[in-house]
Amino acid sequence: MSGYWSVDPGALITASYDWRDHADTLEGLSRRLRSADVSGFPPGVSGAATTFRQQWAGMVDSLEATSRDFESRMLDAHAAYVDSDVRSQEAFQEWLLQMGEGER
Amino acid sequence: MTTVTIAIPADAVAVAEVPGDVAALQGFAADLLTVSSGLDDLATFAGDVLSGDRWDGDAAEAYRRAAVGTADAADDRSLVLRKVAGQVEDYATGLADRQRRRTDLVERRSTLVSGRQDLLADVNAAVDVSDAEIDALEQRAEQLRVSIATFDQDHATLVSDCQTADEQMVQHLQAVDTAGEVTQSAVGLTDPADALLQRPGAPGTDGATVQSVHDWWTSLDEAQQQALIAAHPQIIGNTDGIPTAARDEANRISLALDLDRLETREDSGEPMSFAERRHLERAQAAQTALDNVAAREDPVTGEALDGYLSLYDPTAFDGDGAVAVSVGNPDTAQNVSVSVPGMLNDGASIEGGTESVGNLYSTARLADPDQSVASTMWIGYDAPSNFGLHGLDTLQVIDEGLADAGGDRLADFLDGMRTVRDEDAHGRANLTVIGHSYGSTTVGNAATDHGIPADDVVLIGSPGAGHAADHATDLGLPADQVWAGSASEDAVSHLARNGWVGTGLGLDPTDEDFGAQRFQAENVQRGTHDWIWDHNQYYEPDTESLYNMGQIVAGTHDQVLTAEHRHDPWYGPMQDPEEDRRPNEIPTGFEP
Amino acid sequence: MRRAPVAAAAMALALAGALLAACGSGSHVSDGRQGLEEIKTRADRGLEQVAPAVGAAIEVEPQRAVGGYVQAGYSGSTLLYGYDAQVTFRADRPIDFEKVRAALTDLGLAPGAIARLPQGRQGITATADDHAVVATLDADRRRLVLKAKTSGAEVKSGSLSAEERANLRDPKPLSLDLD
Numbered sequence: 001m002s003g004y005w006s007v008d009p010g011a012l013i014t015a016s017y018d019w020r021d022h023a024d025t026l027e028g029l030s031r032r033l034r035s036a037d038v039s040g041f042p043p044g045v046s047g048a049a050t051t052f053r054q055q056w057a058g059m060v061d062s063l064e065a066t067s068r069d070f071e072s073r074m075l076d077a078h079a080a081y082v083d084s085d086v087r088s089q090e091a092f093q094e095w096l097l098q099m100g101e102g103e104r
Numbered sequence: 105m106t107t108v109t110i111a112i113p114a115d116a117v118a119v120a121e122v123p124g125d126v127a128a129l130q131g132f133a134a135d136l137l138t139v140s141s142g143l144d145d146l147a148t149f150a151g152d153v154l155s156g157d158r159w160d161g162d163a164a165e166a167y168r169r170a171a172v173g174t175a176d177a178a179d180d181r182s183l184v185l186r187k188v189a190g191q192v193e194d195y196a197t198g199l200a201d202r203q204r205r206r207t208d209l210v211e212r213r214s215t216l217v218s219g220r221q222d223l224l225a226d227v228n229a230a231v232d233v234s235d236a237e238i239d240a241l242e243q244r245a246e247q248l249r250v251s252i253a254t255f256d257q258d259h260a261t262l263v264s265d266c267q268t269a270d271e272q273m274v275q276h277l278q279a280v281d282t283a284g285e286v287t288q289s290a291v292g293l294t295d296p297a298d299a300l301l302q303r304p305g306a307p308g309t310d311g312a313t314v315q316s317v318h319d320w321w322t323s324l325d326e327a328q329q330q331a332l333i334a335a336h337p338q339i340i341g342n343t344d345g346i347p348t349a350a351r352d353e354a355n356r357i358s359l360a361l362d363l364d365r366l367e368t369r370e371d372s373g374e375p376m377s378f379a380e381r382r383h384l385e386r387a388q389a390a391q392t393a394l395d396n397v398a399a400r401e402d403p404v405t406g407e408a409l410d411g412y413l414s415l416y417d418p419t420a421f422d423g424d425g426a427v428a429v430s431v432g433n434p435d436t437a438q439n440v441s442v443s444v445p446g447m448l449n450d451g452a453s454i455e456g457g458t459e460s461v462g463n464l465y466s467t468a469r470l471a472d473p474d475q476s477v478a479s480t481m482w483i484g485y486d487a488p489s490n491f492g493l494h495g496l497d498t499l500q501v502i503d504e505g506l507a508d509a510g511g512d513r514l515a516d517f518l519d520g521m522r523t524v525r526d527e528d529a530h531g532r533a534n535l536t537v538i539g540h541s542y543g544s545t546t547v548g549n550a551a552t553d554h555g556i557p558a559d560d561v562v563l564i565g566s567p568g569a570g571h572a573a574d575h576a577t578d579l580g581l582p583a584d585q586v587w588a589g590s591a592s593e594d595a596v597s598h599l600a601r602n603g604w605v606g607t608g609l610g611l612d613p614t615d616e617d618f619g620a621q622r623f624q625a626e627n628v629q630r631g632t633h634d635w636i637w638d639h640n641q642y643y644e645p646d647t648e649s650l651y652n653m654g655q656i657v658a659g660t661h662d663q664v665l666t667a668e669h670r671h672d673p674w675y676g677p678m679q680d681p682e683e684d685r686r687p688n689e690i691p692t693g694f695e696p
Numbered sequence: 697m698r699r700a701p702v703a704a705a706a707m708a709l710a711l712a713g714a715l716l717a718a719c720g721s722g723s724h725v726s727d728g729r730q731g732l733e734e735i736k737t738r739a740d741r742g743l744e745q746v747a748p749a750v751g752a753a754i755e756v757e758p759q760r761a762v763g764g765y766v767q768a769g770y771s772g773s774t775l776l777y778g779y780d781a782q783v784t785f786r787a788d789r790p791i792d793f794e795k796v797r798a799a800l801t802d803l804g805l806a807p808g809a810i811a812r813l814p815q816g817r818q819g820i821t822a823t824a825d826d827h828a829v830v831a832t833l834d835a836d837r838r839r840l841v842l843k844a845k846t847s848g849a850e851v852k853s854g855s856l857s858a859e860e861r862a863n864l865r866d867p868k869p870l871s872l873d874l875d
Contacts, residue, residue, distance in 0.1 A: 005163065006159070007159050011158035011159050012159065025365040028361075028368045032135055032360070032364060036136075037128050042123040042270060043123065044271075045274055048281075052277040063143070063146065066174050067146070395858060399858070399862070453773055453853070456771075456773070457770065628828045629845055629846070640770065640771050641769045641847075644768040646766075665814075686808025686821045688813060689830045689832060689845075691817070
């Protein structure tokens with residue numbers, strides 16, 4: 001661990017949306033592949049083409065799932081940073097309150 | 105009597121089928137290239153997730169490493185799929201060739217069969233014939249034997265070629281149909297696209313011009329061009345100097361990716377932003393326009409028409425969008441037109457705009473059935489439209505700022521059309537540029553400020569021919585190649601500066617002082633509907649205006665129905681003789 | 697001749713008005729699908745009015761009455777639709793086109809003069825309150841097409857499916873009383 005870090009939490013939200021955009025595209029592309037027309041191949045090739053189409057749809061699906069993971073993990077990371085900030089803020093505010101009572 | 109035996113060879117073998125559908129295979133290859141392009145986008149994004157420098161530290165580094173793994177997987181799959189798309193395309197090209205060869209063989213066999221029957225009949229009929237006649241029959245039999253042997257050999261070669269091609273295609277598909285095979289197969293594959301874009305003259309490089317882009321593009325081999333189309337469809341699709349077919353292929357990929365993303369979002373029921381909704385609306389309008397072209401038929405041949413998406417940038421101009429669709433290929437057609445629309449038009453207008461140029465295409469084809477036609481609707485500038493993201497930009501209509509900028513873009517687009525054309529193969533195009541409404545001001549400014557390579561210019565429903573056109577010849581053409589059409593009740597056309605008053609968009613091109621040729625453009629329904637309709641019906645089937653524009657585009661100028669000019673004296677209001685003429689319905693000869 | 701607007705300011709306002717009118721409703725026809733129905737009703741009614749009179753004048757029975765929509769133009773993302781109701785008269789001797797014009801005059805439609813059209817055709821145009829009437833005679837003067845034309849329906853682009861659009865433009869037989 002380097003111990004140094006900095007973050008603009010908004011960047012994490014933006015990144016999450018970007019991953020969602022890619023995931024949506026991949027979901028659409030998977031649908032496109034599954035319905036792609038392989039009827040142009042002659043009988044001797046169509047079997048391999050059908051298998052190819054299904055297998056590739058699956059490969060696209062797996063990248064879509066990964067992208068959805070990134071989407072939600074970026075949201076989680078954003079929430080964790082914000083949560084940490086809020087908890088620190090609350091702790092200081094509570095302390096401030098206690099200090100005020102002591103003075104009285 | 106002596107009996108002579110003449111050996112007649114057996115019939116040529118029946119020609120085997122060559123099954124397969126080339127168009128369907130090209131569609132399949134296009135789908136694969138679209139998926140490859142989407143994966144390439146993911147790889148580019150995931151490979152550079154921290155480029156903005158807004159997150160730093162160990163957590164950010166862990167994120168980056170995870171994303172790079174995804175980028176590598178996406179990149180491998182993109183490159184492999186691009187390769188397979190090329191293999192399918194090659195297979196389709198080979199199939200088309202094999203199917204042509206089969207057609208030839210069927211014809212040859214038919215000739216051989218009838219030749220054999222004739223010989224058989226002649227031999228059977230040969231009684232009391234001379235030696236010379238017997239020799240002739242034997243020679244014919246020998247020639248037939250040689251021809252059938254050659255045919256059988258060619259047929260065997262075709263069958264063998266089909267088998268080889270099919271086996272090879274199966275091998276290609278099976279070699280990369282698991283994730284492990286894809287990773288292995290991607291070793292050593294590199295994407296040349298980014299490096300190609302750095303070459304001198306390429307789009308975006310210093311000093312790049314329409315000509316340099318064209319020179320750069322034609323210096324690339326087919327695989328390099330395909331790589332660029334898949335990796336950078338937005339650049340290839342929207343850069344002047346790239347041939348229309350390549351622009352179309354690239355833009356269809358961009359369009360498909362937009363639809364896949366935004367329709368998935370819409371189907372999910374999740375809220376969409378205003379910008380996303382506008383983006384989707386423009387993508388769907390472009391797709392509908394292309395579908396509508398494909399559903400049209402050429403009025404002369406009855407064949408389905410080809411549409412080309414030669415511009416597609418739905419986020420241009422603050423989300424108004426830029427788009428162009430051609431009916432027919434402008435790089436190869438003899439009579440080519442480019443229509444520039446005016447006020448209220450943006451990317452969402454392309455459905456109606458394409459219908460209009462489809463009507464123009466059909467009318468021009470019928471005007472001269474021996475000449476091919478391509479008609480383009482070009483919405484490539486920021487026309488004053490309804491509500492842009494920054495407010496009501498129709499208020500800008502009163503000045504020429506958007507027309508000036510639009511003229512610049514239009515001049516580049518037209519230069520690109522001329523530059524990419526192979527004139528040795530297709531001849532010089534007869535190019536007509538048509539501006540409607542504020543689009544006529546844009547065309548005027550393009551012509552006076554930049555010069556446009558048009559053979560004819562048509563200004564319809566014009567609120568003014570632009571700031572620098574005092575006379576038709578200022579557009580850079582002889583006056584008899586500048587045409588103007590305005591319906592007498594088209595109120596927008598009354599806004600042009602005539603004798604002593606105007607809105608600043610230039611002179612009325614239908615005015616006698618302007619010197620253009622005015623053509624009839626009245627509508628038979630004049631006076632029966634909302635007056636704005638007279639401004640929007642110039643492309644309607646069976647109208648004077650569509651008929652006349654069709655003649656101009658086709659170059660059949662002697663068929664154009666001319667009209668008396670408007671006159672706007674300094675001492676009084678504008679006078680329009682067309683107001684006193686009863687409009688006619690002019691059959692344009694096709695079912696819309 | 698009609699007088700053109702005379703002040704720049706007035707014209708600028710007219711332009712703004714035009715723009716707003718174009719993206720809003722037409723002055724005479726309802727928006728959307730209802731407008732499509734309305735223009736069909738007007739044209740069908742118009743054809744019912746003129747076809748019997750013209751048929752009687754030229755002593756020819758109407759043969760085929762059909763109606764179909766035509767995409768007349770567009771404004772922004774709004775598609776503008778018109779509708780044509782038409783009937784065909786086929787005669788075995790040349791039709792006297794003046795009789796057609798006279799019949800339209802008798803109906804109070806104030807037709808224009810007979811116009812010479814390309815390909816040897818002749819045409820007459822007349823205008824009623826909410827529709828136009830067009831008669832076109834072929835070059836051989838044996839085939840007359842009589843149309844009642846309306847327009848004014850505005851439909852948002854994308855609001856009609858491809859099937860609906862194709863169905864609209866597909867001419868359909870009309871069951872009108874034209875005798």
